[in-house]
Amino acid sequence: MTLDDTDRAILNRMQDDLPLTSHPYAAIAGELGITEADLLTRLALMKDARVITRFGPFFDAAAMGGAFCLCAMAVPPGDFEIVLTKVNAHAEVAHNYERTHRLNMWFVLATETPEGIATAAEAIERETGIAVLQFPKLQEFFIGFRVAA
Amino acid sequence: MIDAKDREIIEALQGGLPLVPAPYAQVAEGLGLDEETLISRLADMKSRGVIRRIAAAPNHYKLGMTSNGMTVWDVDDDRVAELGAQIGALPFVTHCYERPRALPDWPYNLFAMVHGSDGQEVEDKRAQITTILGDACRAKDILYSTRILKKTGLRLKKKG
Structure with missing residues (x-):
């Protein structure tokens, strides 16, 4: 789909927080000078076209008593798809990216307990025979998250 | 909790x-x-921080930001907090973290995600980071993502 200026303004605004009010989309539509119906239609179209991959609350597993951990594996290229199927079968794997490096598979484990990270990583190592390197965050330098549309 | x-x-x-x-x-x-x-x-x-915000997760690829590089840096431990804050504040860096090294395979302790419409734009942005880090940086690399293999966000397991 081709985005027009209104779609871009919506996408920029919707990366900020939605208010916790009864009619939150109406409030945002008001800020943007469009109708609530137009906003909802455009959001639904952007979601269908996967311009927006998800709309909703971003949960912090650590604040729930759980944990996140970035992990990487050096997967032999010939085995990549087989290993990928095994890794992605774990519900704890929240995102997974192929990257240009000897360490070519990078994924985030999100678990409900801190111990869950090691358990999931060990299970993946056992199933694939490949070491899972763990890179938990030590410090976050968190300023912005907005992608200019 | x-x-x-x-x-x-x-x-x-x-x-x-x-x-x-x-x-x-x-x-x-x-x-x-x-x-x-x-x-x-x-x-x-x-x-309580359980919910960070209620918002849209945009798809960088669909927005023309087809080049996405995870830049990684080996930065002096005693300067990583100060320099990480500077790198995290750059407008084109979407995430920036200090993470442990995994020696000998992985000497890097600072990770910064950089997005651009092509590889040259990402390289230009990476050069700006190189300048800021100066001689506090001993080694660097960039890992381009070539495929999204999964993106689901957090899933709680059903209990009972």
């Missing part, structure tokens, strides 16, 4: 918030709550 009711709310919302005029009322109804109770629960989860 979350209680059983929070957990039900999270399960109901992990697929996303409905795109209807009164989304909280609709979700509340499904949970047997009233809208006010749900909103106050959500506000409480936000104040």
